[in-house]
Amino acid sequence: xxxxxxxxxxxxxxxxxxxxxxASILEPKFVTMRAQTLLAxxxxxxxxxxxxxxxxxxxxxxxxxxxxxxxLSAVSFGLMFERNVPPVVAAGLTVxxxxxxGSLNGWFVTKMKVHPLLVTLATLAAFRGMAEGISTARAISxxxxxxxxxxxxxxxxxxFALVAVATHLVMTQTYFGRWVVAxxxxxxxxxxxxxxxDRVKQWLxxxxxxxxxxxxxxxxxxxxxxxxxxxxxxxxxxxxxxxLGGASIHGGKGRVTGLVxxxxxxxxxxxxxxxxxKQNELNLIVIGSLLILTVLLENIxxxxxxxKPKVAITATENP
Amino acid sequence: xxxxxxxxxxxxxxxxCSGGDSAKSEAxxxxxxxxxxxxMLPKKKGVPYFTSCSxxxxxxxxxxxxxxxxxxxxxxxxxxxxxxxxxxxxxxxVDVIAVSPNDPAVLGPAMKRARDAxxxxxxxxxxxxxxxxxFLVNQxxxxxxxxxxxxxxxxxxxxxxxxxxxxxxxxxxxxxNQNEWIKFMKVRxxxxxxxxxxxTKPSNxxxxxxxxxxxxxxxxxxxxxxxxxxxxxxxPGAAEAIKQAGKSGKVLVTGLSTPNDMKTYVKEDxxxxxxxxxxxxxxxxxxxxxxxxxxxKLKAGDTxxxxxxxxxxxxxxxxxMLGGTITxxxxxxxxxxx
Numbered sequence: 001x002x003x004x005x006x007x008x009x010x011x012x013x014x015x016x017x018x019x020x021x022x023a024s025i026l027e028p029k030f031v032t033m034r035a036q037t038l039l040a041x042x043x044x045x046x047x048x049x050x051x052x053x054x055x056x057x058x059x060x061x062x063x064x065x066x067x068x069x070x071x072l073s074a075v076s077f078g079l080m081f082e083r084n085v086p087p088v089v090a091a092g093l094t095v096x097x098x099x100x101x102g103s104l105n106g107w108f109v110t111k112m113k114v115h116p117l118l119v120t121l122a123t124l125a126a127f128r129g130m131a132e133g134i135s136t137a138r139a140i141s142x143x144x145x146x147x148x149x150x151x152x153x154x155x156x157x158x159x160f161a162l163v164a165v166a167t168h169l170v171m172t173q174t175y176f177g178r179w180v181v182a183x184x185x186x187x188x189x190x191x192x193x194x195x196x197x198d199r200v201k202q203w204l205x206x207x208x209x210x211x212x213x214x215x216x217x218x219x220x221x222x223x224x225x226x227x228x229x230x231x232x233x234x235x236x237x238x239x240x241x242x243x244l245g246g247a248s249i250h251g252g253k254g255r256v257t258g259l260v261x262x263x264x265x266x267x268x269x270x271x272x273x274x275x276x277x278k279q280n281e282l283n284l285i286v287i288g289s290l291l292i293l294t295v296l297l298e299n300i301x302x303x304x305x306x307x308k309p310k311v312a313i314t315a316t317e318n319p
Numbered sequence: 320x321x322x323x324x325x326x327x328x329x330x331x332x333x334x335x336c337s338g339g340d341s342a343k344s345e346a347x348x349x350x351x352x353x354x355x356x357x358x359m360l361p362k363k364k365g366v367p368y369f370t371s372c373s374x375x376x377x378x379x380x381x382x383x384x385x386x387x388x389x390x391x392x393x394x395x396x397x398x399x400x401x402x403x404x405x406x407x408x409x410x411x412x413v414d415v416i417a418v419s420p421n422d423p424a425v426l427g428p429a430m431k432r433a434r435d436a437x438x439x440x441x442x443x444x445x446x447x448x449x450x451x452x453x454f455l456v457n458q459x460x461x462x463x464x465x466x467x468x469x470x471x472x473x474x475x476x477x478x479x480x481x482x483x484x485x486x487x488x489x490x491x492x493x494x495x496n497q498n499e500w501i502k503f504m505k506v507r508x509x510x511x512x513x514x515x516x517x518x519t520k521p522s523n524x525x526x527x528x529x530x531x532x533x534x535x536x537x538x539x540x541x542x543x544x545x546x547x548x549x550x551x552x553x554x555p556g557a558a559e560a561i562k563q564a565g566k567s568g569k570v571l572v573t574g575l576s577t578p579n580d581m582k583t584y585v586k587e588d589x590x591x592x593x594x595x596x597x598x599x600x601x602x603x604x605x606x607x608x609x610x611x612x613x614x615x616k617l618k619a620g621d622t623x624x625x626x627x628x629x630x631x632x633x634x635x636x637x638x639x640m641l642g643g644t645i646t647x648x649x650x651x652x653x654x655x656x657x
Binding site: 030 | 398
């Protein structure tokens with residue numbers, strides 16, 4: 001037991017197992033493949049957006065504007081479609097719109113040196129307002145069936161898997177991944193170590209925008225509608241998943257594996273609560289409690305470890 | 320290891336707790352025919368209008384005894400949340416889903432998925448694409464609503480011989496429901512030659528805009544005697560404009576709303592009549608229609624439906640008609656609480 005390390009992933013797995021255990025007793029139908037596939041259709045936009053959010057949080061930043069970027073991208077897609085732009089081209093341009101919006105956040109953060117919380121709080125409002133403005137708050141519907149079908153079913157899952165695996169590899173195998181963690185741990189030290197801090201941040205906010213653009217296209221296809229009030233509150237759900245997944249809001253800590261489990265736990269809990277108690281407003285309370293419960297469980301586990309003397313190791317070398 | 324054990328113990332306790340809980344909540348009620356589950360979705364949960372519909376639905380479920388009613392909806396009015404609920408009910412395998420769609424285009428695919436899974440789908444209060452549902456439980460025809468509005472205004476202005484300018488403050492110029500009502504209002508206005516429709520203005524579901532539009536109308540048309548504010552948002556806006564202009568009783572306003580929303584204006588004599596269909600009966604009828612649909616007793620080509628205390632209700636095409644409007648005025652508005 002000496003090398004046994006309690007990790008956030010383990011906590012989440014235990015909680016998930018408990019949930020499924022309870023569910024199989026209380027609501028056997030919930031634990032069927034059929035039900036799970038149907039329920040999972042609503043998860044993917046959040047799951048996608050949460051990945052770049054994780055990286056940004058690891059750099060001790062935050063992106064509050066993701067929901068608004070999704071909305072503005074979605075509305076752009078709708079307007080292009082309405083003007084007979086071929087859907088495939090429109091989808092590509094939508095992803096570009098998202099990327100530009102995200103990069104704009106990055107520009108403010110790195111060049112203007114404004115705190116990401118302020119920048120993205122401002123763009124949260126501004127992008128949403130623009131989405132409402134350019135669409136005059138209308139719903140734009142009427143997409144062809146082939147498009148809707150192509151973007152549903154396995155497509156979002158494959159996209160998510162690609163982004164998640166790629167991000168995991170980048171974070172664990174590359175310099176870039178180490179830079180991200182280093183920036184969040186000690187930004188000044190990172191700068192002295194010649195890590196291209198601003199460029200890394202600029203990339204991450206752009207990546208966040210890009211993924212939001214993809215999520216926007218998926219969301220429009222799933223709802224058969226583009227509307228300015230879509231994805232409201234997405235940023236909070238994404239941040240919750242990131243924190244539940246074990247990332248530290250102070251930066252320097254977080255893993256894709258934890259995030260994926262965190263997402264899964266939020267999703268399953270939410271669906272189960274609404275399924276069993278048939279009151280979907282209970283969800284908010286439960287998600288909040290879940291976050292606290294996870295942190296508590298881990299604290300109990302950590303406390304035992306802390307009794308032993310601990311040596312803090314920082315993996316930064318000064319030039 | 321101790322930690323792991325303690326967590327497992329916690330899990331067992333959690334499972335135990337919730338297990339006991341469910342045993343209490345699921346008391347099976349068997350009476351005659353098969354027990355069914357009906358899921359009822361309002362446009363938005365927690366709105367007085369829909370809450371009173373749900374009261375009627377609960378009454379019907381209790382009376383039938385073999386219907387388990389799930390009443391749930393988005394608290395934000397977000398159509399995407401409504402889709403999640405429909406998908407969840409589909410996964411649960413409920414028998415009937417009754418939907419009041421706040422956005423038919425968004426809810427359409429989910430309703431189709433439910434039907435593909437063998438679930439009966441109804442719409443109530445508002446309609447969706449006819450291909451995605453079997454019947455609509457229709458509260459009142461546009462003709463009935465148009466007639467009731469005009470008749471109430473004429474009555475309040477002195478009956479058959481009422482004279483003066485009237486104007487309409489509508490939701491938006493493209494709102495399908497309102498445009499249908501306006502069409503029939505114009506037909507009905509011909510019955511009262513003294514009433515002259517001078518303007519139809521949009522308020523875009525914005526109470527402040529309804530307020531300023533009504534102010535403008537009073538300035539532009541000094542002979543204005545009545546305003547039809549035909550959306551639940553426009554109605555209080557128009558009433559407030561008249562009240563603040565000190566023209567209570569001189570310029571009348573009527574429209575569609577729930578009694579609680581307009582109670583103060585009615586008591587202050589700004590509004591004489593508030594028109595609405597019976598919301599409780601709408602919920603009640605929806606459950607009876609759902610039960611009949613699940614039993615195969617309500618099918619295409621039927622012309623009537625037996626609906627408990629409401630008696631026989633007309634079925635026209637694929638619409639189950641509730642029919643009839645109620646007028647709330649100073650004398651009766653306190654009897655209604657929704």
